Amino acid sequence: SQTIHQWPATLVQPVGSPLSLECTVEGTSNPNLYWYRQAAGRGLQLLFYSVGIGQISSEVPQNLSASRPQDRQFILSSKKLLLSDSGFYLCAWRGTPGEQYFGPGTRLTVT
Amino acid sequence: GQNIDQPTEMTATEGAIVQINCTYQTSGFNGLFWYQQHAAEAPTFLSYNVLDGLEEKGRFSSFLSRSDSYGYLLLQELQMKDSASYLCAVIKAAGNKLTFGGGTRVLVKP
Numbered sequence A: 001s002q003t004i005h006q007w008p009a010t011l012v013q014p015v016g017s018p019l020s021l022e023c024t025v026e027g028t029s030n031p032n033l034y035w036y037r038q039a040a041g042r043g044l045q046l047l048f049y050s051v052g053i054g055q056i057s058s059e060v061p062q063n064l065s066a067s068r069p070q071d072r073q074f075i076l077s078s079k080k081l082l083l084s085d086s087g088f089y090l091c092a093w094r095g096t097p098g099e100q101y102f103g104p105g106t107r108l109t110v111t
Numbered sequence B: 001g002q003n004i005d006q007p008t009e010m011t012a013t014e015g016a017i018v019q020i021n022c023t024y025q026t027s028g029f030n031g032l033f034w035y036q037q038h039a040a041e042a043p044t045f046l047s048y049n050v051l052d053g054l055e056e057k058g059r060f061s062s063f064l065s066r067s068d069s070y071g072y073l074l075l076q077e078l079q080m081k082d083s084a085s086y087l088c089a090v091i092k093a094a095g096n097k098l099t100f101g102g103g104t105r106v107l108v109k110p
Helices: none
Strands: A002-008 A010-013 A021-028 A033-038 A042-052 A055-058 A064-070 A073-076 A087-096 A099-103 A107-111 B003-005 B008-013 B020-027 B029-037 B045-047 B053-056 B060-065 B070-075 B084-092 B098-100 B106-110
Touching: A002 A064, A002 A087, A010 A021, A021 A033, A021 A087, A033 A073, A042 A064, A042 A073, A042 B098, A055 A064, A064 B045, A073 B060, A099 B045, A107 B053, B003 B084, B003 B098, B008 B020, B020 B084, B020 B106, B029 B060, B045 B053, B070 B084
Parallel strands: A010 A107, B008 B106
Antiparallel strands: A002 A021, A021 A073, A033 A042, A033 A087, A042 A055, A064 A073, A087 A099, A087 A107, B003 B020, B020 B070, B029 B045, B029 B084, B053 B060, B060 B070, B084 B098, B084 B106
16 A cells, blocks of 8 residues: 655754755655645645656745655755745645545744 | 635534535536545545535545536534544646645534
């Protein structure tokens, strides 16, 4: 069965510091992968998605970037965090016919 | 663009029934999804409708009317553990992305 991992689970970072969040999927090959952000009490905002290694689609302009160095690895990064980057970051993979399965998430607080 | 509307909050009593409506405006619609999200947790997939009609899964059922651009999630025999946010999402034909509504927070009271 498929499993999706994210780490770290929680993170507190100062403004201006870099960020790297990692997501890995097990039990499936060439999955579509997604990064979402959820601000406190708000809905899910799609940040990036990837249909394969090195293929990244950006949904919103921001100071975040994503990379997919391996088939089942998806990384979210920032060079300099802003206060507005605080939130719950979720990675997901796509099943068939199109539902998405989410990882446990990373709760980021920028101070 | 796409627009998805669902109520912000609903309150119901344990053992009762609650219906969460979702209306959408999207071109090339190809499916409606429902997710449950407990506080401080990731969303979990509940159901998927692509054809008109009712899909039943135990206490939870989901309905779709493509001609009305409308669907709902029906929660029956409510339990305290059903207190959560319920997210409606749509997918386009040949699409890679889900578009989510803002979620409906359901509070179950004893």
